[in-house]
Amino acid sequence: MKKKKSARVNGATDGNSANALMITRFNAGNAAWRSQNWAGALAEYEAALALEPTFELALLGRARALVRLGQWMPAREAFASLLRAHPQQFSGWLEAGHLCRQMGELQQAAAAYQRAMDAAPERYEAPLAMARVLHQLDQKTLAAQAFEQAMSLAGTVQANGTSDLPAEVSHRMGQYLLELGDNAAAAQVLRVALQSLLGQAQNKMQEGHDSMPLVVNQMAEVQIDLGEALLRLGQTPAGLQVMTEASAATQEPTLARLAAMSFRHNLWQEALMVLRKCVQLYPQSATARWNLAHLLAESWQMDEALLVLQEAEALGPMPGAKSMRASIAGRQGDADTALHLYRELAAEPDAPKNLASSSAMSSLYSDQLTAQEVADLHRELFAPLGQGARAxxxxxxxxxxxxxxxxxxxxxxxxxxxxxxxxxxxxxxxxxxxxxxxxxxxxxxxxxxxxxxxxxxxxxxxxxxxxxxxxxxxxxxxxxxxxxxxxxxxxxxxxxxxxxxxxxxxxxxxxxxxxxxxxxxxxxxxxxxxxxxxxxxxxxxxxxxxxxxxxxxFAPEVDYPYPAFTDDVAKRPLTFGSFNNVPKLTPRTLRLWAQILKAVPDSRLLLKAPSFSDGGAVRLFGERLQKLGVDLARIEFRGPTGLTDMMAEYADMDIALDPVPYNGGTTSLQAMWMGVPVVTQAGHNFVSRMGASFMTAAGLPEWVADDDEGYVRVAVQMAQDRAALLALKRGLRERLKARRGWDVVAHTRAMEAAFEGMVS
Incomplete structure (x- = not known):
């Protein structure tokens, strides 16, 4: 008897021990999850499941971790295991639906959302998700019904004393509609969210709650999306007004969102103002300074970008600092430094895919690589992307x-x-x-x-x-x-x-x-x-x-008035010029331009680029030209203007100088359209032969040099006969319009023939 009793006690003890260990491993998985250690969380959840294979929350945790790790097929199998063991598991059905949607399996996503709705008919999340996927399936009537159901359920929860759910639900639906490009419907739903937030704020104020700071930031999040919808609809004044109202926000993530959206719509000065406000509100935030530094670099204000980046690094680790410095080096015309940094970053484990593309782009600007080396680098960088490709x-x-x-x-x-x-x-x-x-x-x-x-x-x-x-x-x-x-x-x-x-x-x-x-x-x-x-x-x-x-x-749909090239144009100091972005102004390019200025006395050089709104960029390129023996009195730097104004400024230029090895593309064709011929050089690959293509197609092959010495010689020769140059400038647009390269109908027919040949 005693022996049997001892066995039962020992068995119970073993069971309790196993159960305790299972809970310990499960809790360790939750801790790893909270620290975003997805692999660690997965290992702990699987350890818990080894002790109890039907442990519901561990099954859910395993599926979630696999999703975070991007292992989608194993995640689907993990959700299936969970739902076989626990067929009424609401979160399992809901998140399985999310995964199916991510995998492009929309019908299966809708089926999973329906099972989630059946499992918990009082929850609003599944009808809201269903509304989203039904819109993607173009079943808009059913989508509207699902959204109304979600709003009704959220309102019921709200009446029971839970947070601002109707506003949250309508906001999320508005975001879904924005994703799908249904901007009018998005604007309508987002206005509902705003009205809901206003009503809630008024109620709380009447009850004596000071909730306005919270509501202002909640409203700003909605206003950012509403502004996006209105701008997409072409309702610009209303969109700008809503964005202005959103700038009352005080939360750091909200201000960062507003700045990003403003910049996307070319409101870069407003975006910078928002981020400067964010730095003032959060002076100890490394992220706030990082965001400002990034936007300054994107706005071509490099000196301040580097300064603010240093401030951010002083406050905390900045994993992206090296990438930003590579970008800044490239934007300052130092392609080889940029390429070196990007290649180092691209070689790191789990490096983002865009770093290989940044390396490839940088190689196009390099003075040091041959055409074959550039081509070989491209193949090397992207060969891994083809693994597992579809036949x-x-x-x-x-x-x-x-x-x-x-x-x-x-x-x-x-x-x-x-x-x-x-x-x-x-x-x-x-x-x-x-x-x-x-x-x-x-x-x-x-x-x-x-x-x-x-x-x-x-x-x-x-x-x-x-x-x-x-x-x-x-x-x-x-x-x-x-x-x-x-x-x-x-x-x-x-x-x-x-x-x-x-x-x-x-x-x-x-x-x-x-x-x-x-x-x-x-x-x-x-x-x-x-x-x-x-x-x-x-x-x-x-x-x-x-x-x-x-x-x-180049067949612009906007009518850019052609300059009136009067006789006085031939009497002014001859002006060479370039309207190319400064990454193209490589050491080799500047050296060639300095030689041309030396060989053509009294000539000038007009340089226009977004960077030259920044005093630091003007100083940097001025110093580089001075070291090449150029008198800065002969150089004019101009910053960015609108496209129409920029096109008119070509009237101030007599001859355009093409950068090497990365030729002008759009800028060269714009210059030619406005009566400015281009001195160019035929290099050894696509990017360094674009100018030669344009000038050859224009019937002006004499403007194309074969090497650096010829490039200088052509520029000097074309500058000497001012009368011939003026005659060419006066008739250049008509010359182009008479040639096939500028006939968009013929060009489109040629593209169509090429497409047909590709698929035949």
Whole structure:
């Protein structure tokens, strides 16, 4: 008897011990979760489950940790395990739905949200999530019903004494609608959120609660999104008014959001004011100073950016400091330092993918790398992106006979002044809709009247900014795209990792990046006979489709008045010039320009760039030119102006000087359009041959040099005959308009033929 009793006691003791250990491991998982150690949390939850495989909260924790680690398929299996064991687990169904939505499985997401609603019909979160996914499925009537249900449930909770849920629910719904590009509906719902917050504030004040500081910040969060919606709708005065009201906020994250949104809409001075206020309110916050430093750098105010960055580092560790210094080095014309820093960062474990693109971009500006070295670097940087890519033969498409080609375009840059917008708007206008069904997957964050114009010209406009690569890939495949065209390359808001995994049977790159991307599974790059001449195939990881004329067609839809080049123009001191951003003003470029100024007495050099609103940049480049023997009395620095004013300023320039090795693109074509010929040099790759392409297409090959010595010689020669120069300037626009390279209809037909050849 005693022996049996001892066994029972020992068994109970063992059970209690195992249970205690299970709870200990579970609590350790929660602690790791709170510290954002997702891998550690996963290990602890799995240790708890080894002791009790049906432990509900550990099953949920494991699934959540896998989601955070980006292990989506194991996470789906983990949710399935949880829900088999606990079929009424509300959070499990809700978060499984979120995961399905992230994976682009919208129908499965909707099914999971329905199960969550069945499990807890009193909760508002599942109907709200359902409303979001139903909008994505274009079931707007059902989505509206789900939203109303969420609002009703939130109101019931509110009546029972819980926080400001109706305002929160309508705010979140407004954000979802913004994601989907339904800006009018978003504005309507966000106004409901504002009214709800105002009503709650008034009630609390009547009850004697001083809740205005809290409400002001809650309202500001809503106002930021409402301002975004109104600006997208073209209701600019109302949008600016709402943003002004949002500036009353005092919370650091809210002010940071407001500044970011202001900057996206080109309100950079207002954005800086908001962030300076944030630094004043939070003088000990390293993050507040970091945000200010970043925006100063983006606004080309480098000296102050570096100073504020140092202040941020003095307050706390700044993991991104090296990246910011690389960016600043590049923006100050030191491409090789930028490239060195970016490559170091890109080589670090778990480095963000954009650092490889920053390295690639920096290499284009380098005076030290050969064309083949640049091409080899691109291949090296992006080869890993192609691992696990989809096979081209796995795509199922209907035969092309008897139907239109489905052309998908991925771009973030349809907004005012961006080169992609300037060149592509006329192409969109002229594209033959009887031959092409066009889908534009918009990945940008800046909206203005040009964005709305592009929307009008596109048959299918898809808001893709918030879609991850998996979601966007599924959408592109569901649309049945035959040819997917990238317009970004390695520039901002690019999706190179998407293309590397192959999301369409044929993929091509054009316009946004001046050369080969080096990205696996990018099938084609569009060039011409000059930027990508026969024999240059080794410089491109893609096949080359060559357009006749010139690769980019400049056919502006805005009427920029042509300067009146009177006889007095030939009598003024000859003015060379460049309106290129300062990263292109490399040591080699400045050295060539100094030689030209020395060889052409009494000539001047006009330099205009966003950086030259900053006294530090003017001083830096002035010192560099002085060291090359240039009298600064002969140099004029100008800061940024609006596009119309900038175009008019070309009248002050006689001859444009193309930078090397990164030629002017948009700026050179703008100069030519305004009567300013360009001295250029034919380099060895796409980026260094753009000027040669433009001047050759214009029938002016004598303006193209073969080397540095020839570049100086051409500039001096063209400056000597002022009468001939004046005659050329007077007729330059008409000359261009008569040539194929400036005929956007012919250019668009050539692009269409190239597209048809790619998919045939």
């Amino acid at each position: 081209r033969g796995s795509f199922v498409r209907a035969p092309l006979d008897g139907r239109r080609i489905k052309l998908g375009i991925v771009s973030a840059d349809f907004h005012h002044q961006h080169p992609v917008n300037i060149f592509m708007q006329p192409v969109l206008r002229e594209l033959d809709r009887s031959r092409f069904e066009v889908f534009l997957y918009f990945t940008g964050v800046s909206y203005d009247e040009q964005t709305r114009l592009a929307q009008q010209r596109i048959e299918h406009w898809v808001e893709a900014t918030t879609l991850n690569d998996t979601q966007l890939a599924k959408r592109i495949d569901a649309d049945g795209i035959d040819l997917l065209l990238d317009l970004a390359g390695h520039t901002g808001q690019q999706r190179m990792s998407l293309f590397a995994k192959r999301v369409a049977p044929v993929q091509a790159t054009y316009l946004g990046y001046p050369g080969s991307t080096g990205v696996p599974n990018m099938d084609w790059v569009i060039g011409d006979e000059v930027v990508t001449p026969a024999g240059s195939e080794s410089l491109c990881s893609e096949r080359i489709a060559r357009l006749p004329g010139t690769v980019f067609c």
